[in-house]
Amino acid sequence: MAYEIAESARRITAGELESxxxxxxxxxxxxxxxxxxxxxxxxxxPGEESA
Known part of the structure; x- marks a missing residue:
């Protein structure tokens, strides 16, 4: 997930909410x-209700 983290960091730094x-x-x-x-x-x- 390194690429996803790097992209998120770029967007956060740029003040954006979405990539x-x-x-x-x-x-x-x-x-x-x-x-x-x-x-x-x-x-x-675990923690989900079964249907």
């Missing part, structure tokens, strides 16, 4: 896909 390389919407889309895959596989992390 043009990956927007908040892109991140939310990836997380939605990951959640759907986890649900399909039945993966539940």
């Amino acid at each position: 043009p390389l990956m927007s908040w919407q892109d991140t939310l889309s990836v997380m939605g896909t990951m959640d759907a895959v986890r649900a399909e596989l039945g993966v539940v992390y």
Whole structure:
């Protein structure tokens, strides 16, 4: 995750809240896909309510 950390540091230093390389919407889309895959596989992390 070194590249992600470096990009975050650049954006924070520049006073920006989002990277043009990956927007908040892109991140939310990836997380939605990951959640759907986890649900399909039945993966539940500690602290999550099972459906």
